[in-house]
Amino acid sequence: MIESTELTSGWTVRPASPAPGAPAGAKKWKLPATVPSVVHTVLLENGRIADPYVGQNEELQHWVGRSEWEYATTFTHDPADSRRTELVFDGLDTVAVVRVNGQEVARTFNQHRSYVVDVTDRIRAGANDLTITFLNVRDYAEGIRAAAGVQPNGNPEPFQYVRKSACNFGWDWGPNLVTAGPWRPVSIRRYDTARLHTVRPSITTTAAQEPDGGLPARGEARIEVDVEVARAAGAAARELTLTIECGGRSASVLLHPGSTTARAVVELSDVDLWWPHDMGEQPLFQLTVTLQADGRRLDAWSKKIGFRQFELKPEPDEAGSSFVFAINGIDIFVKGANWIPDDCFPSRITEDRLRQRLTQATAANMNLLRVWGGGIYESDAFYELCDSLGLLVWQDFLFACAGYPEEGPLYDEVAREAQDNVVRLMHHPSLVLWNGNNECIWGFWDWNWKQELDGRGWGRRYYTDLLPAVVAELDPARPYWAGSPYSGDPERHPNDPRHGNVHIWDVWNQDDYVRYADWNPRFVSEFGYQGPPNWSTLTRALEPAELDLDAPAFQQHQKAEDGGAKLQRGLSAHLPMPSDFQEWHFLTQVNQARAIKFGIEHFRAGWPRCAGSIVWQLNDCWPVVSWAAVDGDGRPKPLWFAIREAYRPRLATVQPRGGSLALVLVNDSARAWEGTVGLELLSAWPPAAADGRALPVEASGQFDFRVPPRGTVEVPVPLEMQETGLPSAAVLAIRGADISGSGRLLYFFGEDKDRITTPARVTARSIRVPDGIDVTVTALTVVRDLVLQADRLDPAASVSDQCVSLLPGESHTFRITTVCAGEDSPALEAWCRHPVLQAVGLKEDGIGAPAPYYGSGAPRQSVPGPV
Known part of the structure; x- marks a missing residue:
């Protein structure tokens, strides 16, 4: 043994x-x-x-x-x-x-x-x-x-x-x-006699299609296991037995003297299918491979596998060519994020830390992570957790943003590296795609490489020859794509939005985030917008005197080229200018959240032409101003909450259509979405008294809707509800069951920098509850993007929601999970004070004690989630 x-x-x-x-x-x-x-x-x-x-x-x-x-x-x-x-x-x-x-x-x-x-x-x-x-x-x-x-x-x-x-x-x-x-x-x-050198299970699954078009529950599976054996000295003449077992079935083959390779096959019928977490369950089965000699067990390999059918569909159509993921025969919209190494020192990343991070991905309604090509092939624990949590994995081979030599020792190293990792990871049902590189093909086209290279190789042999050959030989059941971005044809521009997958970086680098609406892509595998980490993460890394945009230590934690100026440009288009660093921190976090929510909703509203959105990025490796939704200390930023809302299985979003507005209803679920939507055009001009009175209704209406499974429906917004004759302070309120986490969404016609002429005002109260603190906030004016930065009082605290917008008279309760709830905890009112509690236009003196409701009738509906 x-x-x-x-x-x-x-x-x-x-x-x-x-x-x-x-x-x-x-x-x-x-x-x-x-x-x-x-x-x-x-x-x-x-x-x-x-x-x-x-x-x-x-x-x-x-x-x-x-x-x-x-x-x-x-x-x-x-x-x-x-x-x-x-x-x-x-x-x-x-x-x-x-x-x-x-x-x-x-x-x-x-x-x-x-x-x-x-x-x-x-x-x-x-x-x-x-x-x-x-x-x-x-x-x-x-x-x-x-x-x-x-x-x-x-x-x-x-x-x-x-x-x-x-x-x-x-x-x-x-x-x-x-x-x-x-x-x-x-x-x-x-060991003596022999051991297993490589075990390569290739799993082919056929999903049984349901006659009513519903999600298939079961299928047929074929497991082919190719094994290479290492024999000890003197054991070449021994006969060996290889046995594979899975799902109650087994098969054995003999390795005759001198032989070092064998294949065994098991076929299974009526197996439970593995699904992404937002579509179904994740049944896993133990696959065991055993090597024996003379009835004595020499070595064993045992891993959990799952049965799922996957297809990448880059098919030509009237608009170009698609880039669609199909799971068990069902086309899906990919709701993903890019993944980088979670620490600069990966040896200290524990399984518990990975579980926390990946659970944050699923809790944000993500169904895929792309393991980016400038990092590492992740640990076995990472992929095992993705298997059990139902997170699809897009795996880059490790090339990023550069030309790579194709000659000499590197070529052989790349070949062996690819072989090692394909064999190590191929049994995971979560792994659905091998990708050749990150931005290397794009770089050759657009980044002035051609003159510098003067005809020399730059890595194309890897992406078009070596890597696809390795995948075809070792993991033929899984698709390979040459790059991100890539249009599917080496003669076509790799970032052509009509074909394949694109990266959108001109928005962050050059334009306002509303320019996402100018893109009509088939699939977006990178787009992002920056914001700072949470307050306690930032203050762990910087001293109080260093919390200054011009401080060298702060600039050490902003690595993007001209990042500060780009953040300032983004703020100036939408938000009031911050008066100090604390307000800058809050407003740039909010602007990041708004930018990515805007982009995701635009891409999802383009389904089925657009079939995926992979945000840059889920996580950070240290405390830094970055594009991440979860900062370097593992704390979700307001962006995370915005992504959670934008990736809901059922999404309602207001989108421009032909010079007008439409309510687009997107249904990712397997059941039809039916209901009634009510619309109100509300006037917030002139500014109402800050007493919680309801805004006047200028126009209203309602309609019934039905969105088929995995479909979209567009409903034009009546012209009389499109701010006709009203100033930019008007608000469109849309109400209906499952319209959003709160049951209603708000569409603001004007930018806050123009809309806000008087400070926002709220009342707030906090109470202790068994697992923490409840903070209930009631709006006396229109309040946008209410954020409760609980980590300012307790770095270990978490909060249920962020970026909550309220109309006058509406209330929202934040649930804070904190250990600071005992006798030594901060005073209850501390959780209600500025800057722990912030909103756009809310100043320190804008938070009052709870007051009676002054509107007519009962108080407006409490808003239980982000909007």
């Missing part, structure tokens, strides 16, 4: 060759360490560097990534043990020399691969020394650049010359923290 022992403790780390800038005496360091880790985490744990996420500390640690480092430990060997002995490295970052008892046994050049080293003939009885020396990765990359020639790249760091996470060298949302170390487990493995 195989025996594997993980080498986690007993390691030491020392700088084998400290770079200039290293602290005095660093050469003598010998620091205790555990594995997995990287040098930065070891130095942090031993107090040798300051937290690079805080202030300007990032600039103080660049010597770490320019030094050589040695990890060392020992392991023992029993001389009576004659089994083959292997060292297994699940991930070495990146250029490493492995020695056993002073003898070199391996050199590695790729963070994204695993390595197995046979050390049977290198070990001795008793203690054995194992050292891993991590060389200066920049020196290696510069050597490749000198040999292969300079390739285009917007980042001065040489990330494309080494198979290492590109964003590790810094990005427009991430710090430059060049890591080194055994970032994934190291183990010692012993």
Whole structure:
């Protein structure tokens, strides 16, 4: 039987060759360490560097990534043990020399691969020394650049010359923290006779279509398992038996003497289908592969799999060519986000942390995450959680925003890396698409690469030849797409909105967010808008004096080119100018939320021509001003709440149509959506007294509607309800069951910078409840984007809603989950004070104690969710 022992403790780390800038005496360091880790985490744990996420500390640690480092430990060997002995490295970052008892046994050049080293003939009885020396990765990359020639790249760091996470060298949302170390487990493995070397399950599912057009529940499945076996010395003549088992069925095949490969097949009927979480359940089944000899079990591989049919449909039509995902025969609208590494030091990302982050994705009604090509192939736990949570995964191969050499050692490294990861991940039902690169094909077309390259290769061979060949050979049941963006034809512009998938970045970089409406794409796999992290995340990283747009430490946490000016441009188009940093923080968060909600609703209203929206980005890796919905400390920003609303299964949105307005009803569910909608055109001019009186109704009406399953319906808004003759302060109120989380939505005709002539006013009260605090806010005026920043009082607090808009007389109750609810908690009224409670146009003196309702009849409907 195989025996594997993980080498986690007993390691030491020392700088084998400290770079200039290293602290005095660093050469003598010998620091205790555990594995997995990287040098930065070891130095942090031993107090040798300051937290690079805080202030300007990032600039103080660049010597770490320019030094050589040695990890060392020992392991023992029993001389009576004659089994083959292997060292297994699940991930070495990146250029490493492995020695056993002073003898070199391996050199590695790729963070994204695993390595197995046979050390049977290198070990001795008793203690054995194992050292891993991590060389200066920049020196290696510069050597490749000198040999292969300079390739285009917007980042001065040489990330494309080494198979290492590109964003590790810094990005427009991430710090430059060049890591080194055994970032994934190291183990010692012993076996006799034989072991499983690779197990490759290819799963084909056919969904049984329902006669009424409903979602299929069951299907037929075929599991083909290709296995490669490693035989120990002297075992070539042994006959081996391979058995696969799944769903109560099994199959066995013999491996005759000398044979190292075999295929076994199991067919299953009437299996439960796996679905994304917003469409159905996620049944998982254990697939077990066992290797035996003479009835004795030698090795086993066991993973959970699921049965689902998936098809990517890039089909020509009258508008160009589609880019549609079909699950179990059902075309879906992709409601996704892009995923980056959740920490600059991935070795400290736990399964619990991943579960929290991925649950935040599903709670925001997302059904897909795209693992971006400038990061890493994620851990097994990531994909297992996506399987169980019902999150589809679009997986990039790891190329991003640069030309990549096609010659020399990199080509072979890319091939082995792709083979390793395709085989490792192909059993996951959540994984639906392999994608060749991020923005590399687009870069060749539009970023002035052609003149710089002068005919040299830039990576196209990877995307059009090598990678599709690897997928076709090893994972033929899963589709491959050459790039993001890509139009499906190498002779067609890769970001053509009529074909394939596009990235939309001119809006953030150049235009106002309402220009999303100028795009009519088939599928959007990147678009985003910036905003700062939550207050407690920002103040953990910066001192009070550094909370200033011009402070160097603040600018250290804004990596986007001209990011501050772009944020200012976005504010000036829509919102009043902030009077101080606190108001800037609030308004830029709100503007980010509005921008992405506007974009998502526009794209969803374009269904079925537009079949997907993947926001840039879900998460952050550190405290930074960025495009993320969840900040670097794991706190949802107002953007997250806006995405949750915009990705609801049933969406009502007001959209321009032919110079007029229409209410577009989008139904992603499997059942028809029927109901009645009421519309009211309300006048907010001249400004009503700040006493909660209802706004006058200028026009009203209602209509019945029916939206078919996975369909859309457009209803023109009557002309008399389109602000005819009224100033821009008018509001269109739309009410109906399931219209939004609150049962009604508001459409504002004017921009807040023009509409707000007097401050907003509310009353607020808070009470303790069993799991926290309830804060009820009642509007005395029109109030837009009411936000409760609970983390200002308790960094661990969470809040039920954000970005709530109210009409005069309406109320909303925020539920705050907090441990600060006992005797030592902040005073109850603190949860109602500015700036904990903020809204557009709401000043510190605009929050009063609860007052009687002055409108006619009963108070207006309480609004229980974001609108």
